[in-house]
Amino acid sequence: MAAGTLIQTKTLDKVLAVAKGITGIGSSRAFQGYKRWTDAENKAGLIKALTAETQGYFHCMLKSAGSVDDTVADRPETFDIIGELQVGIAKDTSSDLNTAWELALSLSNALALNANFNEADRGLGIPQYCRFSLLNVDVVNKGGIMIFDFGMYGGGGIRFLDP
Numbered sequence: 821m822a823a824g825t826l827i828q829t830k831t832l833d834k835v836l837a838v839a840k841g842i843t844g845i846g847s848s849r850a851f852q853g854y855k856r857w858t859d860a861e862n863k864a865g866l867i868k869a870l871t872a873e874t875q876g877y878f879h880c881m882l883k884s885a886g887s888v889d890d891t892v893a894d895r896p897e898t899f900d901i902i903g904e905l906q907v908g909i910a911k912d913t914s915s916d917l918n919t920a921w922e923l924a925l926s927l928s929n930a931l932a933l934n935a936n937f938n939e940a941d942r943g944l945g946i947p948q949y950c951r952f953s954l955l956n957v958d959v960v961n962k963g964g965i966m967i968f969d970f971g972m973y974g975g976g977g978i979r980f981l982d983p
Contacts, residue, residue: 828882828899831937831944831980835880835901838936842927844874845905851879867965870908873919877906878927880978883971898948901978902971905952909964917957917966924968928952931978945980952976 832852840847856879857863867877880903905927907920930936932950953975955967971977 827944830941831899832880832882832901834937834941834944835903835931835978838930839878839880839903839927842878842923842930844872844923845876845878845927849875849877851877853881864965867906867908868963871910873907873909873916874923875908876920876923879904879906879972880970883977898979898981900971901980903978904955904970904972905968907966907968909966911963920966921954924952924954928970948979948981950976950978 836850836852839845839850856877857866870876880901883900883902905924907923909916909920928950932947934946937944937946950970952968952970955969955973955975957966958964969975
């Protein structure tokens with residue numbers, strides 16, 4: 821039986837709440853759904869204006885209403901939450917790049933913690949996995965953006981078993 825829309829929506833809300841609790845993201849830089857930026861906003865400018873490589877914008881949404889992984893016949897149904905973390909880097913140095921990586925790692929680790937998805941969440945389950953990959957580094961004139969893919973573009977992702 822596929823996970824219900826209510827469970828998926830509540831799980832997405834929980835993922836968003838975990839991201840909002842990460843120092844450097846917070847509630848003002850975490851978004852849900854397809855619309856992340858208004859037409860009047862300069863996305864690259866907003867990200868580059870972040871004051872440290874420990875700050876970023878996180879966006880997440882449901883990949884689909886439920887899907888069956890048919891590569892293994894006995895694998896239960898799953899659903900995926902996908903996301904993207906964008907981090908501004910002030911300088912093109914290895915320490916800046918490493919600090920941005922550490923922010924992505926801390927988000928990934930927090931999303932995978934059992935404590936974030938416990939029985940009190942009434943069936944939200946625990947992520948089967950939480951992975952990310954580096955999609956792009958755009959460094960121009962000693963400042964730029966690192967984009968970490970949590971499944972938005974096919975790499976990584978956050979998968980939940982059908983409760």
